[in-house]
Amino acid sequence: MKKLKYFIIGLVILAVIGVGTYVAMRNSAVVAESYTVKSDDIKRFIDEIATVKAKNQRIVYSKSAGEVVKLDVSAGKTMKKGDIIAVINAEEAELQIKSIQAKKDALLALYKEATKLPTQEIINNAEANVRSIEILAENAKIDVEKAEKLVKEGAISQDNYQNALNNLKLQQEALEIANNELASIKKGPSENIKKQFEAQLSELDYQIDILNKSKGNALIEAPIDGVILETYVKEGSYLQPGIPVIEIGNDKDLYLEADVLISEVGDVKDGAQVLVYSDDLDIESITGIVTRIHPKAFSKISELGIEQKRVKIEIELSGNTDVLKVGYDVNVKIVTHDKKSIIAVPDSAIFDYEDGKYVYVVDGSKAALRKVETGIEGEDMIEIVSGLKEDDIVILNPDVEIKEGVQVKF
Template sequence: MKKKILIVGALVVAAGAVAFFLMNQGNGIQVNGAQVGRGSIEDFVEETGTVMARNNIQVYSPAAGKVTEVLVEVGDIVVEGDVIARLDSETLSYQLAQLDAQRSAAVAALNDARRAGDANAIRSLQLDINQLTGNIQEAEERLEDTKTLYEAGAISQDQLRSAERSLETQKTNLQKLRLQLDQLNSPASQNLIVQYEAQIRQIDLQKQELASSGEDYTIVAGTSGTVLHRMVEKGSFLQPGMGLVELGDTDDLYIQSDILVSEIAEVKEGQQVRITNTDLGIETTGRLTKIHPNAFSKISDLGVEQKRIKVDIEMDSVPMGLRPGYDLKIMIIIDSSEETLLIPENSVFTIDHKDHVFVVENRTATLREVETGIRSGREVEVLSGLSQGDVVIQSPDSELEEGKAVEVMIQ
């Protein structure tokens, strides 16, 4: 009797296990799925671009001097030949005075060479040396007083420099007088006379060239345009080559951007560009017209040094109110496809360096190899391996295996 009861109990347990298995087979693993559909997809490089003005140039100072007047403001429109700024002529006058002093000394040296050995000339020159030596001593004392006044704020730096230049000139003249005295005490040669004559001619040429450069002290625009930046103010002291203003043609705008070297290989001239700025309400298109030849280093916002290359973009239409310096979002379209099969990016995974997906067939997961194309955002183009209407499993976990029953929730 007990044996029969045990057999019946075993049969009940076995039947329950079968029923449990069948129930689980019916329910399956719950997964999220998506239907393979058709649509358009684009691959792009996204960056920030800055609006630039065409024919952008800087006006530089051709001479040294203090800015006495700046005649333009940012936003002013100038034409070629308009006066931008004026410098004082103090430096020019000082240089001319130096040349005059050098010429006088050379003429005196020439005369001394011609009358070498003249006792009267020697005595006269010695008196000049003694007098100049005394003047230098007095000038040195005055310079010390001048430095004290400058440090106390009683005089300007220009006054101090003037005193320093005066002393230096006198010391130079003393050296020349002593040289002349040595020459008078020795027989003069014809070669020495020729040298002094050549020196005088050279000084005359320098004076002519310097006098003709007086026009450099009125600085004019070399081209027409709008003043984009002004780098100097009245009272600034300039050296040759320092920038005064930046000019550009605000009627001819383009966009310049910096592309990472790692992305530049897929960027080509002629590619379409989408241009937007939500804050300004700007949405337009353009074309990439130039890839600059040289890479450069740039520090990112996170402090990382990056290698980048500049590119230029022409806008198909320039939005109203756009100005140089504005930042815009650019998307350079490097590849695109229309009416192609698309699946979610999170449904694709790699096995042995090949792309695969799980496809739902008869409520089971089926592994299938696929060939993919463009990847953009959260979508992937499928070139082969799937058909429109197929259902793929999104974000399959490690427990999902081929042949397992699944319950799909289409998203």
């Protein structure tokens, strides 16, 4: 009986020691946060800031010069196509037209005078002049023949003979000029002169046409139905052709524009899902899809003063967009990858160690180091390609106390 009694007491003591040991070990275990591995959906995003735009957003430019005498619009005003936006004083254009018309009238009078056909009286006078010079030239020829004979006989000097020759040459040249003038008179005005005058008259007509069109553009009209988004001039402003007057657009048909880095735009596809959010606007349930990726990159200076190459993309919106206004900036998440039902863990479980990516899994009640291969990274989850399976337990945010073989508790 005594032996049995001692045996029972021994068992009790061992049990007490075992419990004490377990409790001590339990109390010395490192407290950790855990996550049970499961299949999940994961999305990868590009975060950017986008600007709200209006479809058919257009800037209306002045097509004429003059002072703005009436500007009956302001930002926010609804306009119909054809409504008058501004009225420009066309008085200056009218004065310029009168000035150019006076120049044209004077030039036309010169043209008529220079191109009129010669009268018979003018032709008769030119012919009479030719005949008169012909007689003088014939007499000069006779005088040369006489002088040549007399100089040989020694009756006159060589100088006298030379004078006769000079007079003959003079009369022959005068006759040639007279014949040319007669031929020119009979031919009529020069074609070159006519073309010069006609070119100058056409140039003046062109200037008058431009000014008349400018007069017609004195009324600036809304080109589309929409809302005035911005005005660039005031009453009393003096405009030249090409100066912007207002910006108009349809504020009920909105879309977004975002500038994406060229290093990231390759992952963006037409039709990609876009999530829209803004803490300031308290946006709810607004989403979108990428509808256009512009073909040309451009340079843009970042907030840090760094020049970056970016590409503009356009995003079509869905959902209640009443809170949005043209010109607002909102945050967008452009989905570049979307995987369903894959093994994924929180990014806080993964860390770099030696030759790759690792996690701590719970093996029994101890931490065990395990290498993993990762895939795409979502907002806070990372795809696990290999190294983990469903129902594995991983330790989140492992600190310096977590080591291989360390007892952990949760």
